[in-house]
Amino acid sequence: MLSLPSVLLLSAVLFAIGAYGVIARRNLLVMLMSIELQLNAVNLALAAFSRHFAGGGGAGGLPPGPGVAPGLADSGQMFVLMSMAVAACEVAVGLALLIALFRWKRSVLTDDMAELAG
Amino acid sequence: MDALYFAFSAIAVYTALMMVTRRHPIYAAGWMLACLASVAGIFVTLHASFLGVIQVLLYAGAILVLFLFVIMLLNPSKEELEAERVALWQPVAGLVLGCFFAGLLVWAVLGDAPGKAIPFSEYPAPDGFGSTTDFGATIYDRYVVAFELISVLIIAAIAAVILVGKRNLRPARPGRTSEPAPPAHRETTEEAVHA
Structure with missing residues (x-):
């Protein structure tokens, strides 16, 4: 059944897969994609909380409570909208940096980005 | 559903x-x-x-x-993609970290009230919740400033992308003449200001 914990569990699993991708891969492109996946997982949790509180869900053990004020019901979705905009900007800047690095190093692998290590 | x-x-x-x-x-x-x-x-x-x-x-x-x-x-x-030789510790570390995150979040979600999950169908959302009409009203009613600030963020990102895309990241190494050092515009303007 579709409930708040089930969506949060899915969000946790997607976030963990994204974390695995960031740690285990050395290709910068795939690492950026994994970061996008993590952002998506967080968006999912925010949307689930928005749905939960819009229906009048309580804060602790999830009994339906008095609900939020009218007009505030879909405030949680505004969080998701903001985070999507930030994600779009992040990808644009990240890919621009990636291209600049590729022009310098001729590679997209993190092994070759060893300037700070000396 | x-x-x-x-x-x-x-x-x-x-x-x-x-x-x-x-x-x-x-x-x-x-x-x-x-x-x-x-x-x-x-x-x-x-x-x-x-x-x-x-x-x-x-x-x-x-x-x-x-x-x-x-x-x-x-x-x-x-061959460049084949060069992605991942050391063994990397997937292991990724798995450990991923399982740690997943376990932590699962514990945080289920630790409070195991088996007490109330399905969403028992407390339905109000009519029109999340629809374009209602959500648009929320955006332009309550979050106008935040929404407009998104455009500032996007402008900043575009400026950064253009700057990073045009600039040559390769540092000018001493002793190599293939790349002339960039002209020092800033110093001259500062000197002009001080003069």
Whole structure:
């Protein structure tokens, strides 16, 4: 059944897969994609909380409570909208940096980005 | 709605796993498209249909196309991708960290009230919740400033992208004459100001 914990569990699993991708891969492109996946997982949790509180869900053990004020019901979705905009900007800047690095190093692998290590 | 949600979530997890394990970024981008589309479907089942549309437009449309453009522009060769020799500790560390995150979040979600999950169908959302009309009213009623600030953020990002795209990141090494050092505009202007 579709409930708040089930969506949060899915969000946790997607976030963990994204974390695995960031740690285990050395290709910068795939690492950026994994970061996008993590952002998506967080968006999912925010949307689930928005749905939960819009229906009048309580804060602790999830009994339906008095609900939020009218007009505030879909405030949680505004969080998701903001985070999507930030994600779009992040990808644009990240890919621009990636291209600049590729022009310098001729590679997209993190092994070759060893300037700070000396 | 429930069957739809579980189908979408199964697809999302499977495609995410395929995405992080593909060697070639093109295939990873293809699996990422499927994953983002299924997350858009989950948004719709959560009464966030507007966000689902935005997810398809922004992620599957803009971000994924940007990724594909960059992959095609860089055109990594086969031997270059083969050079991604991942040390053994890396997947192990990724698995440990991923399991740690997942376990921590699962514990945080289920630790409070195990087995007490109340399905969403028992407390339905108000009519029109998440629809474009209501959500648009919320944006332009209550969050106008935040919404407009998004455009400032995007302008800043565009400026940064143009700057990074034009500048040569390669440091000018002493002793190499192939790249002349950039002219010191800033010093001259500061001297002019001081004079």
